[in-house]
Amino acid sequence: MQAADFLLKYDSGLKKLHGKEDFVSTVHVPDKLLLSVQKPARYIGGEVNTVYKDLSEVDTHFCFCFPDVYDVGMCHLGLQILYSGINSYDRVFCERTFAPWTDMEQVMRENDIPLYSLETFTPLYEFDFVGFTLQYEMSYTNILNMLDLGRIPLYSKDRTDKDPLVIAGGPDAYNPEPLADFVDIYYMGEGEVEYEHLFKLYAAHKKAGKPRREFLKIAATVPGMYVPSLYNVEYEDHPAEGCDHMPRIKSIRPIDPAYPEKITKVLATDMDELDYPDHPIIPYLQIVHDRAVMEIFRGCIRGCRFCNAGMIYRPVRMRSKENILAWVDRVLAATGYDELSLTSLSSNDYPGLYDLLREIHQRYPHVNVSLPSLRVDAFSLQLMEELAQGKKSGLTFAAEGGTQRLRDVINKGITEEEILTGVRLAFSGKWDRVKLYFMLGLPTETMEDVQGISDLASKIVHEWYQIPKEERSRDVTVTVSTSFFVPKPFTPFQWCAQTGYEEYMEKQSYLNQAIKNRKVRYMCHDAFLSTLEGLLARGDRRTGNLLYAAWKNGCRFDSWSDLFDENAWKKAIEETGTELEYYCYRERKEDEVFPWEHIDIGVSKRFLRREYELAQQGIVTPNCREKCSACGIRKICNTGVCIEERA
Amino acid sequence: MKKQIIFSKDGRLRFVGHLDMMRTMQRAMTRAGIKLSYSQGFNPHPHMSFASPLALGASGENEIMEIRIENEMSDREIFENLSRELPNGLHVKAVRTIPDTQSAIMSLVKVNEYRIVFPEDLPMKAILDQLLSQDAIMLKKLGKVKGRKQLIDVDVKPLIHQVVWEDDHTLLLQCEGGSETNLKPELLLTKMYQEAGCEERQHEETICRTRMFGRSEEGLVDYSDYRLWECHE
Numbered sequence: 056m057q058a059a060d061f062l063l064k065y066d067s068g069l070k071k072l073h074g075k076e077d078f079v080s081t082v083h084v085p086d087k088l089l090l091s092v093q094k095p096a097r098y099i100g101g102e103v104n105t106v107y108k109d110l111s112e113v114d115t116h117f118c119f120c121f122p123d124v125y126d127v128g129m130c131h132l133g134l135q136i137l138y139s140g141i142n143s144y145d146r147v148f149c150e151r152t153f154a155p156w157t158d159m160e161q162v163m164r165e166n167d168i169p170l171y172s173l174e175t176f177t178p179l180y181e182f183d184f185v186g187f188t189l190q191y192e193m194s195y196t197n198i199l200n201m202l203d204l205g206r207i208p209l210y211s212k213d214r215t216d217k218d219p220l221v222i223a224g225g226p227d228a229y230n231p232e233p234l235a236d237f238v239d240i241y242y243m244g245e246g247e248v249e250y251e252h253l254f255k256l257y258a259a260h261k262k263a264g265k266p267r268r269e270f271l272k273i274a275a276t277v278p279g280m281y282v283p284s285l286y287n288v289e290y291e292d293h294p295a296e297g298c299d300h301m302p303r304i305k306s307i308r309p310i311d312p313a314y315p316e317k318i319t320k321v322l323a324t325d326m327d328e329l330d331y332p333d334h335p336i337i338p339y340l341q342i343v344h345d346r347a348v349m350e351i352f353r354g355c356i357r358g359c360r361f362c363n364a365g366m367i368y369r370p371v372r373m374r375s376k377e378n379i380l381a382w383v384d385r386v387l388a389a390t391g392y393d394e395l396s397l398t399s400l401s402s403n404d405y406p407g408l409y410d411l412l413r414e415i416h417q418r419y420p421h422v423n424v425s426l427p428s429l430r431v432d433a434f435s436l437q438l439m440e441e442l443a444q445g446k447k448s449g450l451t452f453a454a455e456g457g458t459q460r461l462r463d464v465i466n467k468g469i470t471e472e473e474i475l476t477g478v479r480l481a482f483s484g485k486w487d488r489v490k491l492y493f494m495l496g497l498p499t500e501t502m503e504d505v506q507g508i509s510d511l512a513s514k515i516v517h518e519w520y521q522i523p524k525e526e527r528s529r530d531v532t533v534t535v536s537t538s539f540f541v542p543k544p545f546t547p548f549q550w551c552a553q554t555g556y557e558e559y560m561e562k563q564s565y566l567n568q569a570i571k572n573r574k575v576r577y578m579c580h581d582a583f584l585s586t587l588e589g590l591l592a593r594g595d596r597r598t599g600n601l602l603y604a605a606w607k608n609g610c611r612f613d614s615w616s617d618l619f620d621e622n623a624w625k626k627a628i629e630e631t632g633t634e635l636e637y638y639c640y641r642e643r644k645e646d647e648v649f650p651w652e653h654i655d656i657g658v659s660k661r662f663l664r665r666e667y668e669l670a671q672q673g674i675v676t677p678n679c680r681e682k683c684s685a686c687g688i689r690k691i692c693n694t695g696v697c698i699e700e701r702a
Numbered sequence: 703m704k705k706q707i708i709f710s711k712d713g714r715l716r717f718v719g720h721l722d723m724m725r726t727m728q729r730a731m732t733r734a735g736i737k738l739s740y741s742q743g744f745n746p747h748p749h750m751s752f753a754s755p756l757a758l759g760a761s762g763e764n765e766i767m768e769i770r771i772e773n774e775m776s777d778r779e780i781f782e783n784l785s786r787e788l789p790n791g792l793h794v795k796a797v798r799t800i801p802d803t804q805s806a807i808m809s810l811v812k813v814n815e816y817r818i819v820f821p822e823d824l825p826m827k828a829i830l831d832q833l834l835s836q837d838a839i840m841l842k843k844l845g846k847v848k849g850r851k852q853l854i855d856v857d858v859k860p861l862i863h864q865v866v867w868e869d870d871h872t873l874l875l876q877c878e879g880g881s882e883t884n885l886k887p888e889l890l891l892t893k894m895y896q897e898a899g900c901e902e903r904q905h906e907e908t909i910c911r912t913r914m915f916g917r918s919e920e921g922l923v924d925y926s927d928y929r930l931w932e933c934h935e
Contacts (some may be wrong), residue, residue: 086716087905090759095717103729128800339718339726391787504722 071240082171082178096340100151100173103337104389106138107174114258115147117184118172118219122197123612125153129336130344132398133225135244138692139332142647147254150174151336152181154197157611157618163204163450167634170204177204182219183257187238189227191615192591193584198223199606202237209282209603216267220257225606229320229367230544232650233284233594233602239271242655244279244321245353247329248482253277273316279321285314286653288596294385301637307653319655320367326353326374333385333638337392346394346425351379351411355400356679356696358672358686360466361455361497363543364400366658370677371404372695376411383415388423394423403430412438428453431477436484449488449534450481450539456497457507464499464674466666471511475518477687482519487528491513494540495562496554496585497672505562508535509569516574522546535570536578537563539585543592543649545658547666553589553639556582583621584613590638595650598638624684659687704770705780706807708928712761714861715791720755724761726789728769728875734783737772743784753807753914753925754814754879757888760909764795768807777933796934798910813922815865816878816887820871821906827867829897832864861885879914 089095110116119137121128130133133149141149150172155163163170179185185207187198199209207221208214214221223234224242231241242249253274260270275282287310291302300303309316323329335347354371355364359474383395395415401575403410415424424442429435430448440447452474456462478489493508512535519531539559554562559582570577591598604627612618628635643649645664662685669676676684679696689697709761719725728748731738739746749770756762775783777797785794820826833839838857845854861883864876877885887909895902915922928934 086759086908089717090905096719096722096759099714099717101714103726103787144876282920337726337729339715339722341722341725387734393732601888 075376079256082166082168083673084176086173088166088168092162093156094126094340094526095154096338097156098173099339100176102339104338105174106149106332108142110148110175110591111483113146113148114261114653115184115254116177116182117141117147117149117186117254118177118179118182118554119149119151119276120179120185120187120201121151121153122187122189122194122201123154123614124156126340128242129338129340129342130348131188131190132348133246135348136187136482137250138336139158139334140247141250141254143252143330144251146258147251149176150177150199151434152179152205154194154201154612160200160204160611169206170201180207183261184222185219186242187221187223189223189226189234192227192233192588192616193492193590193619195602196613198234198303198604199237199561199602200611201269203606210236212236214239214267218267220267220270226364226367227592229363229654230592230594230651231281231283232288232596233591233598235596236599236660237602238283240274241318242279243281243318243656245323245436245599246610247323248321249277249279253280261292272313272371275309279318281318281654282314283596285310293635295641297420297641298634300632301597301634304648304650304652306648307650311631317653319653319691320657322657322692323353323372324692326372327378329514332383333382334389334471335386337390344396345392346396347383347390347392348396349379349382349386350374350586351397351402351405352399354695356404357468358466358666358676358678358684360464360547360666361543361605363546366545366686367656367665368400369656369658370692370695371687373405376407376414377571379411380414380418380661383418387419393421394425395419395423398427401428402426403435404678408437409434412442416441431481433480436481436486440484440693447484447486448490449490450486451457451479451490451492453492454511455492455494456500457493457504457509457511460673461497461504461507462673464670465497465700466670466675468675468678471514474511476513479518479521482522482531484584485526485528487531489532489533490534490536491515493535493537494536495566496540496559497628498540498551498675500562502562502565505566506569508537508566509571509575512570512575513572516572519574520665529572532576533572533574534576534578535566537566538580541585541589541592544649544665545656547663547670549593549663550643550647550667552642555577555640559585562652563671564678580616581621583624584616584619586635586639587613587624590635591631593638593650598633601633602626604630655691657686657688657691659690662686703774704768704800704802704804705777706800707767707769707780707784707794707796707819708934709765709767709788709789710761710763710793710795711756711765712793713791715789716759716761719758720752722757724750724752726792730787730789730792731769732786733787734767734780735773736775736780736783739770739772740742751787751808753808753811754881756911757909759884759905760816760911762911764913764928765911766807766811766914766925768800770802781933794935796928796931798928798931798933807925808881810916810924811914812880812917813872813876814911815913815915816877817868817886817910817912818875818887818891819908820873824895824898824900826873826894826898827870827893830865830873831894833897834859834862839890839893840892843889847927858885858890862890874912876915 138149152172164580171178188491202209220239222240223238228241271282274280275285288307289305294300295303352373356371361363392620432649455467506693515533542553563579607622608623608627738744746891751768753766781797839859840855841858842853843856861878866874
């Protein structure tokens with residue numbers, strides 16, 4: 056048998072799946088090409104629990120595109136949720152694709168292979184919809200690259216009736232404008248809610264054989280859908296204060312009153328009623344987080360003022376203990392995983408968390424359970440040890456700010472005493488690794504706050520020395536890790552000036568010198584990436600040109616430090632006349648019209664502004680369970696913590 | 703209880719590396735209700751081992767693995783449950799129970815047999831004949847010298863036991879393939895492509911491991927021959 060194409064030889068069943076053979080052209084990737092790249096298992100599909108459908112019985116063919124490499128994308132919970140959700144709809148088929156790594160991209164371009172889906176090896180351009188998830192700003196150039204590899208015109212305006220509809224959602228979609236020129240439809244809100252509705256409308260549209268433009272008009276009237284090409288941005292006629300030539304936005308309006316002035320996010324009201332993937336796809340390849348993942352609740356009661364997720368996922372909605380346990384039974388049986396992760400934005404805010412964990416541990420003593428951001432106390436320490444089967448993982452504290460004053464400014468409800476009590480307990484139980492996360496460049500931060508980071512780390516080491524030798528571990532490591540604060544849309548800090556590159560680096564080197572304790576390790580990064588991230592996070596429709604120029608200059612995988620090409624980005628900024636002063640460094644006035652002004656996440660601008668002002672005064676806001684702060688979310692829904700009885 | 707399983711690996715599973723393959727098997731076992739026993743110690747690992755790893759891209763007709771299990775399960779039950787849970791490309795062919803004391807299959811296998819199909823436009827048969835007519839076939843191989851990894855020259859001629867051409871492009875190669883001495887067919891192929899004037903090996907051929915042998919006083923013992931096992935397909 057000759058080394059021939061991949062599919063027909065190995066998956067003779069696949070041809071049958073396509074029904075009519077000429078219905079879809081199938082991409083062939085010869086063996087020798089797969090063997091010439093790293094980790095070929097990224098590009099072969101066919102994993103356990105993959106879904107196949109007969110394409111002759113499908114009206115809407117959807118490709119879920121994750122704009123990063125397979126090993127990263129397959130860890131994404133949203134992918135598994137949407138994949139199983141969309142595939143549960145009648146006559147709709149959801150496939151997957153990922154950004155090919157640079158070696159594979161080269162192979163594909165040299166051999167004229169288009170980007171294809173992993174289920175049926177269908178080229179991207181043959182789909183009805185290609186859907187991108189926007190998880191982080193630095194994946195945007197990958198989106199352009201994937202469209203290009205998938206032979207879909209990059210600009211929405213250049214697409215014709217035979218091209219797929221490009222749809223995007225996810226946390227960064229709430230500022231849709233930087234990619235507005237490339238995306239046909241934005242989905243604002245939680246994927247479980249409106250896709251079925253949208254696909255039904257699409258099926259009818261397709262049957263009627265009407266032009267694409269007509270469907271976009273229909274889509275624009277579906278709750279949560281934003282069609283950028285039907286909205287017009289107007290700018291002021293003079294540059295913004297302190298800027299060279301870029302004017303502020305005057306208004307963002309629909310071109311026709313038939314479309315909503317504001318697009319309100321859609322959200323699930325009852326978590327227990329959501330179908331949850333209990334047959335997730337199990338990758339062959341070892342991926343970054345190789346385990347079953349369950350979301351125990353959505354949203355966060357905390358309201359940290361820098362946190363975008365804490366605002367856009369409001370209100371907090373819990374999954375019941377019974378629902379979670381039943382899922383754990385099903386998913387472990389269907390996957391054979393020996394690791395389970397219970398995710399949320401803040402584990403300890405799940406009522407009855409410890410009971411839940413004990414129950415899981417009793418049922419599955421061999422399964423390793425991990426939780427993000429667990430508060431450290433006597434209970435949790437014992438539990439963590441049990442769950443990790445005797446292994447002592449490191450302790451992590453996200454203190455974010457170095458002094459109490461600064462932590463009050465950002466509304467991060469963790470105190471120094473809490474941290475010190477936690478480590479004291481842990482050290483006497485022979486734990487020996489502590490990780491601390493901080494941000495540099497937070498609003499109102501002074502060098503005193505930066506010094507506070509070093510002081511806190513030293514105090515932790517000091518606590519270790521206080522424990523008698525025979526009771527503590529042999530040695531201790533405290534790792535301090537700092538990132539740079541980037542103001543994000545829909546947070547109280549959306550009005551803030553972002554710290555400049557020099558000041559970022561100055562603070563970083565100050566801290567590096569301030570840390571003298573030899574038990575403390577310091578991890579830091581370069582600040583230019585954070586500057587860019589800030590630019591894209593608060594970018595607008597004009598930022599699309601920058602993205603295009605950066606992609607043209609060869610930018611890909613910008614979140615991978617070894618592939619990030621600073622000079623290519625700087626060149627793109629220059630070529631497009633993008634002003635960092637405008638996007639990053641100026642403080643926005645109260646009357647600023649944001650690029651996301653026409654998007655309504657439920658949380659009101661008034662509330663965010665109030666929080667911004669309280670931050671300046673260092674006044675903390677109680678969490679949603681203590682007291683309702685009237686953020687506005689109840690205006691769009693009446694569920695979750697908003698209607699829970701308060702103790 | 704110790705079980706030996708013979709399975710095949712082909713199709714897209716050829717692109718799944720050895721470590722990923724072990725994880726895939728392990729999860730399939732869990733789903734199949736086969737409870738692997740775990741080693742003692744700080745980092746317990748399941749008792750599951752393969753006779754010999756298969757190179758990325760190669761298929762295997764009769765691969766051998768051994769597991770130790772905690773629960774009582776008949777060979778037939780294992781055969782059926784595991785078959786149900788394996789992805790396309792992995793296929794159980796036979797299962798048997800072996801004595802706990804039997805040496806690990808990894809240490810018994812000494813010789814591998816491969817079927818290699820070459821592209822039709824290269825005179826590979828003539829090239830290999832020519833190489834075999836020499837006193838030695840010198841190759842560069844990554845090996846250890848005093849504990850440090852470096853390229854060393856080796857004569858692989860003594861490692862080749864049998865060469866049979868099924869047709870002009872299909873080679874059946876028996877070569878040393880144990881844990882002490884081992885000839886990766888890829889090495890020999892690289893040399894052959896060089897002789898054919900190709901700058902790099904282009905992966906144009908297909909490689910399939912067909913059988914694995916041990917040695918006894920009477921000669922080679924075919925461990926992948928399961929025809930006399932009670933439970934096979």
